[in-house]
Amino acid sequence: MDTSDRLLVADVPARDAQPERLVRARTERAALVDWPFDPSVAMLQPIDHTQRIRPADIEELVERAALEGRRAVRTSALFPGSAAPALDLGFTPIDELVLLRRSLDNAAIEQLGDTSRTTRPLTRRRLDEAARLDVASFGPLWGHDRSTLSATRAATASSRTRGITADRRLIAFSISGRTGRSGYLQRLAVDPARRRCGLGHLLALDAMRWMTRLRCIDVWVNTSVSNTAALHLYEGLGFERRVERLIVAELDLTEERGSK
Ligand SMILES: CC(C)(COP(=O)(O)OP(=O)(O)OC[C@H]1O[C@@H](n2cnc3c(N)ncnc32)[C@H](O)[C@@H]1OP(=O)(O)O)[C@@H](O)C(=O)NCCC(=O)NCCS
Structure with missing residues (x-):
């Protein structure tokens, strides 16, 4: 098991374990939820951190967020393997976290x-x-x-x-x-x-x-x-x-x- 298997179990809600938090859209590997206190921003997060998010997941969810009229899409904390496709698609890093x-x-x-x-x-x-x-x-x-x-x-x-x-x-x-x-x-x-x-x-x-x-x-x-x-x-x-x-x-x- 590599590090990403371990850590982000803690960071991402388990599937179907978030009754109070509405998933707005999802692909096989990622989901969109509202950013806390600011629904004009959609949070894009992996469904399972053991699997990298693919460019197609990001493109689909960005399109969905744009259709919903959101002003921005922000990711949860991503390991480099999932962050790279987001950066390639024009996302800008806004925070870096030490593990x-x-x-x-x-x-x-x-x-x-x-x-x-x-x-x-x-x-x-x-x-x-x-x-x-x-x-x-x-x-x-x-x-x-x-x-x-x-x-x-x-x-x-x-x-x-x-x-x-x-x-x-x-x-x-x-x-x-x-x-x-x-x-x-x-x-x-x-x-x-x-x-x-x-x-x-x-x-x-x-x-x-x-x-x-x-x-x-x-x-x-x-x-x-x-x-x-x-x-x-x-x-x-x-x-x-x-x-x-x-x-x-x-x-x-x-x-x-x-x-x-
Ligand atoms: C980080 C945080 C939880 C520390 O809480 P705290 O009750 O002030 O910490 P403690 O009094 O128990 O401090 C324990 C040690 O942490 C270090 N520390 C705490 N605050 C520090 C500061 N502002 N600068 C440098 N060292 C600090 C010191 O080594 C301190 O020991 P010392 O007081 O004997 O020097 C608090 O600053 C906080 O709530 N920050 C905002 C939220 C946050 O960042 N949470 C953690 C994110 S993962």
């Missing part, structure tokens, strides 16, 4: 920090609050809405969603998953006013402990090349960067329409 991995063994994880503070399960009732925190953390372009967070939870065979509250308000949350013997840190957000207090570290460690209990052998995460805080956090927890980079790319359909 990191850590092997898991119980003793090493136990040494990583104190266990005195605890996290709590994040109920579905709190998902809207989590979406607000997500947007405050990642910004309006990259923030997830309720349905994208739900889809993330449904993307792996087992999932753990934890939150930390203060004065009954959600101030941090994480979504992690496990498929096979690999774990994935899928989403982690801390209220901007509560950063550098150890909450990100606590949630990441909580997820890694859960993964070791499930007998995972490694844990994967990806983050933007420019996300210094997250890169420091993960490298401090023993993650190592891989050579592969993931790409998010966009095609502006208004320019295409204008040039016709």
Whole structure:
């Protein structure tokens, strides 16, 4: 199994496991869904990351998005094999993501920090609050809405969603998953006013402990090349960067329409 087999299980909703998220169109290897908070943009994502998206999949879905009157098509994070045909068809890279991995063994994880503070399960009732925190953390372009967070939870065979509250308000949350013997840190957000207090570290460690209990052998995460805080956090927890980079790319359909 190569890296792409492993990682993006965590990134892409499993087939038919996204009740709150409407697939607008699909080909054999890719699907179009609405971009969170901005349905004028269609998100193009692989259906199964073990299979590369082909140029024909992209062309068909771009045509569909144009017919629907969308202003742009943006991809999810793609491995180079799927990003290349998109770039060949005129998409522009808008973000590059570093892929990191850590092997898991119980003793090493136990040494990583104190266990005195605890996290709590994040109920579905709190998902809207989590979406607000997500947007405050990642910004309006990259923030997830309720349905994208739900889809993330449904993307792996087992999932753990934890939150930390203060004065009954959600101030941090994480979504992690496990498929096979690999774990994935899928989403982690801390209220901007509560950063550098150890909450990100606590949630990441909580997820890694859960993964070791499930007998995972490694844990994967990806983050933007420019996300210094997250890169420091993960490298401090023993993650190592891989050579592969993931790409998010966009095609502006208004320019295409204008040039016709
Ligand atoms: C990344 C993030 C989750 C870190 O949360 P946090 O609660 O502030 O992190 P912690 O306080 O647990 O910090 C743990 C370590 O991470 C590193 N770190 C955290 N923020 C950092 C920053 N702004 N600059 C450099 N290093 C940083 C440090 O090594 C820190 O240890 P130290 O405080 O002893 O130096 C938070 O900044 C955030 O929500 N960012 C926006 C969303 C995001 O990027 N999520 C992760 C994407 S995969």
